[in-house]
Amino acid sequence: MNIVRPIKSVDDLSKARLLADRDRLALEEVAARYAIALTPTVAKLIDRADVDDPIARQFVPDAAELVVTAEERADPIGDHAHSPVEGIVHRYPDRVLLKAVHVCPVYCRFCFRREMVGPQGLGTLDPAAMRAAFDYIRGHPEIWEVILTGGDPLVLSPRRLEEIMRELAAIDHVKIVRFHTRVPVVDPQRIDATLIAALKASGKTTYIALHANHPREMTIEARAACGRIIDAGIVMISQSVLLKGVNDDAGVLADLMKTFVETRIKPYYLHHPDLAPGTSHFRLTIEEGQKIVSSLRGRISGLCQPAYILDIPGGHGKAVIGENSVRKTADGCFSVLDYHGAEHSYPPSE
Numbered sequence: 304m305n306i307v308r309p310i311k312s313v314d315d316l317s318k319a320r321l322l323a324d325r326d327r328l329a330l331e332e333v334a335a336r337y338a339i340a341l342t343p344t345v346a347k348l349i350d351r352a353d354v355d356d357p358i359a360r361q362f363v364p365d366a367a368e369l370v371v372t373a374e375e376r377a378d379p380i381g382d383h384a385h386s387p388v389e390g391i392v393h394r395y396p397d398r399v400l401l402k403a404v405h406v407c408p409v410y411c412r413f414c415f416r417r418e419m420v421g422p423q424g425l426g427t428l429d430p431a432a433m434r435a436a437f438d439y440i441r442g443h444p445e446i447w448e449v450i451l452t453g454g455d456p457l458v459l460s461p462r463r464l465e466e467i468m469r470e471l472a473a474i475d476h477v478k479i480v481r482f483h484t485r486v487p488v489v490d491p492q493r494i495d496a497t498l499i500a501a502l503k504a505s506g507k508t509t510y511i512a513l514h515a516n517h518p519r520e521m522t523i524e525a526r527a528a529c530g531r532i533i534d535a536g537i538v539m540i541s542q543s544v545l546l547k548g549v550n551d552d553a554g555v556l557a558d559l560m561k562t563f564v565e566t567r568i569k570p571y572y573l574h575h576p577d578l579a580p581g582t583s584h585f586r587l588t589i590e591e592g593q594k595i596v597s598s599l600r601g602r603i604s605g606l607c608q609p610a611y612i613l614d615i616p617g618g619h620g621k622a623v624i625g626e627n628s629v630r631k632t633a634d635g636c637f638s639v640l641d642y643h644g645a646e647h648s649y650p651p652s653e
């Protein structure tokens with residue numbers, strides 16, 4: 304199909320033949336609560352013949368989103384509890400999130416900020432709020448890193464991004480600026496020389512954390528977009544979410560991580576899915592996640608290993624939750640698990 308415009312409604316999904324046998328009435332109810340958006344690039348990636356297509360599962364709404372379980376919450380990682388001024392989340396001493404925009408080019412059905420992003424979300428910071436956010440960063444010399452997230456900061460125009468970088472460039476204690484984005488994958492043409500230039504500022508190091516969850520997202524165009532970013536001197540790392548029906552398989556995950564490394568992107572985080580409302584159909588248990596992640600150890604190079612992490616609900620930050628492969632034994636030694644699951648004593652007894 305020749306899809307040229309973003310898909311933003313159940314009607315658009317139907318015209319693009321992306322509804323399959325989904326219950327349209329239920330989807331209208333989902334759409335009234337959570338934003339829908341697919342770029343033409345993503346819509347074209349979906350295999351309409353596969354009812355379990357892992358790309359469709361990430362972006363096409365599902366009636367299961369109407370099921371909200373008791374443990375789910377509107378702000379699963381506790382942004383609000385650590386927000387001293389609008390748009391800033393200051394959870395750890397040396398870094399802040401700067402949420403300049405709450406719009407994304409696509410809306411992930413498992414989004415941890417689904418109550419904040421989208422047309423009915425928190426919107427874009429106005430000039431006064433941006434000034435207050437920069438004042439906060441300026442007034443806290445312990446802030447070494449500013450992470451632009453939201454929302455997807457790369458939906459902003461190069462001019463707006465340049466303004467943000469200019470403000471940050473003037474703050475001596477900020478050394479690192481990190482962008483969290485899906486744009487190189489979902490809208491690779493957007494990554495042109497003007498946009499890339501806007502992400503750089505003299506005296507600062509820019510990192511881009513790419514969010515992608517399935518190897519099929521890393522198309523030739525997406526890899527080329529990442530190549531342009533990296534060739535310009537920006538470091539890229541990855542973040543993925545471990546999702547039931549998308550990548551809860553060691554082979555799929557291994558391919559994804561290898562593809563990142565081949566693209567010169569260092570695998571960084573593999574997130575356990577957060578307790579966002581209406582997302583229980585994506586969540587596996589931590590034990591299931593640990594099993595998949597530990598099977599990556601022997602399977603793929605150390606370069607390809609992400610850290611499996613949980614954002615502790617309530618805003619308590621991140622914890623590494625990979626299988627505990629070392630424990631102290633009664634004789635004061637350690638028992639260490641190898642990638643086959645066999646135990647070894649350390650130091651060795653002979």
Ligand code: SF4
Pocket residue numbers: 406407409410411413414415416417420453454455485514
């Ligand atoms: S790109 Fe990030 S913030 Fe936007 S919908 Fe997806 S997970 Fe949420």
